[in-house]
Amino acid sequence: MAKIKFLLQSKSENSQIYIRVSISQFVSIKKKTGFTINAKDWSPTTDRPKQNNPQNKITHANLNKLETFIFDELNKDLANGSLIDTYWLETKINDCFSRVIKTDAGLLVNHVQNIIDNANTRKVKTNGGFKIGLSTSTIKNYTLFKNIILEYQKKIKKQIQFLEITKPFVDKFTNWLINTKNYSNNYAGKQLEILKTVCIDAEKNEIQVAPYSKIIQHFRESEKDRYIQxxxxxxxxxxKNVDLSDIKQLKEFKIQxxxxxxxxSITPANLNNVRNWILLGCEIGQRGGDLLEITQENIRYNGKNYYIDIxxxxTNKNVxxxxxAPHVIDIIENYLPKKLPHQKLNEYAKVVCKLAGIVEVVKGTKLNTETNRKELGNYPKYELIASHCFRRSFATNYYKKIPTAVLIGIxxxxxxxxxLTYINQREDKDSNADLxxxxxxxxxxxKKPQLKVVKTAN
Incomplete structure (x- = not known):
């Protein structure tokens, strides 16, 4: 008959409690139970904890529960001819207490890396169904998120398991993002949004996660705190009308x-090239990265009108x-601008705007290069202009002048x-009714007037 014995292998204050199952005179297996105890509180006579405090009483009860469970499982599996080894014993211990074994797959960072590694084959939901492959910007966001998690793990000195992503964990992580890293509410909220997405994806891949991780609340800046340019x-x-051809004036501007x-390189050719990107960008409403990819191959002419296909x-959307606009038609016919690095477009745009006299002091956020954080303040408007302003300008300038559905399609x-959030506007139902x-x-x-036949009386 099989025998079960609990024992300690050390005399420390935090000794592991082992279980040994002797199936026969020659076959014996042993594993940790997952419980610990001060060796002074262990009774060699009963092979159980002394019941001298509440915690020891709980441990005593758990060992009794485990003993009964192992006996029952052992009898069933021996009858079925199952292999009884240390792996079997470890599995049964975990089954008894509904424990989940933590594995490498259960590590947050490992699953984020898995998403990045398989980015080109991942399914992404779209309005029309699904597409294959994550966008470059999405992969970049996951990579930045992974780096943030790695940094946080160094701070807390442990690897983060999905089962540990509880509300207290999320609250501490949020506090670290905002108060230690000084991230904006928008950026911190974005990291929580990605965290939630990764947790939901992990569960879909049969990785057990903490229930709270699927309902993590993320956030954005409120409308009153957003300043868009x-x-x-x-x-x-x-x-459009500023003179960018005076070389002497441009040299003086560079010195000042x-x-x-x-x-x-402040030359007429470079500045005119950027001016055309600005004017084109503010009329077609696309992101800076998409704008800079436009070539003659994107432009169609049907004998009457010009179209730009992007x-x-x-989002992988075709628009x-x-x-x-006559000045934009002139640009695409005669002066289609040359591509330049995105960052250079942003830097040159500020120069063009200042030369054009867009110097009004406005409230907004600007990057502090020393702290690498955006700071709210009052700045000359040209300092806040970048390629994302072109797309917002299009949406804002034509809002309420053209049906919103048409603008969204573009x-x-x-x-x-x-x-509406993008342009910091609330829904105007009166405006919709007016349209x-x-x-x-x-x-x-x-409508053409219709003739009515009028019957004459007899």
């Missing part, structure tokens, strides 16, 4: 603005923009609420 139609006129023009890198936003009435009146105007 756009170029109005009047400011775009200033940019050493920080603004540092590492830039595959958006971030088509109609071009009707910008690629998935729904109106996201579009409907305007289009209705236009329809009535275009």
């Amino acid at each position: 756009t170029l109005s139609f009047d400011e775009l006129e200033l940019i 603005n050493p920080e603004l023009t540092k590492n830039l 595959m958006q890198q971030k 088509t923009v109609g071009v009707i 910008t690629g936003h998935s729904k109106e609420s996201l579009f 409907f009435m305007k289009f209705y009146e236009d329809l009535q105007k275009n």
Whole structure:
């Protein structure tokens, strides 16, 4: 008959309690139970903890529970001819207390790396179904997130398991992101959003996660805390008309603005090239990365109108923009700008805007190069202009002038609420009603008058 014995192998204050199962005179297996005890509280006579404090009483009860469970499982498996070894014993100990074995797959960082490694074959949900492969920007976000987690693990001096991502963990992680790393609310909230996404993905891959990890609440800056910069139609006129051909004036400008023009070649050709990118960007509403990829191959002419076809890198959406503004038609016919590095576009855009006189002091956020953090303050507007402002300018300038559904079809936003958040606007239901009435009146105007036959009386 099999025998079960509990024992200690050390005399320390934190001794591991082992279980030994002797199946016969020659076959004996032993594993840790997962419980520990002060060796002074162990009774060699009973092979159990002394019941001299509440914790020892709990451990005593758990060992009794384990003994009964192992006996029952052993009898069943011996009858079925199952292999009884240390792996069997470890599995049964975990089954008895519903424990989950922590493995490398259960590590947060490892699953993030798995997502990155398999980015080109991952399915991504789209409006039309699914597509294969993560976008470059999404892979970059996962990589940055992984680096943040690695840094946090160094801070807490342990690797993070999915089972440990509970509410207290998330609260501490959020505190670290905002108060120690000084990340903006937007950036910190984005990291929590990615954390939640990774946890949900892990569970889909049969990795056990903490229940709270699937309902992590992320956040964004409130509307009153967001400061977006756009170029109005009047400011775009200033940019369109500013003289960038005076070489002597440009040389003086470079001397007077050493920080603004540092590492830039301030020539008429370079500035005109950027001016055309600005004017084009503010009329077609695309992200900077998509804007800079436009070549003659993206442009179609049907004998009457020009169209620009774009595959958006971030969303993999195909959008088509109609071009009707005369100055933009002139650009795509005669002066289609040359591609340049995205960062250089942002730097040159500030120079062009200052030369155009866009110097009004406005409230906004600007990167502090010493702390590498954005700081809220009052700055000359040209200092805050970058390629993302072009897309926002398009959306803002044409909002309420063109149906929102049409604008969304061009910008690629998935729904109106996201579009309105992007331009810091609340839904204006009166405006929607006004647009409907305007289009209705236009329809009535275009109707041909119909002759009515009037019956005459006898």
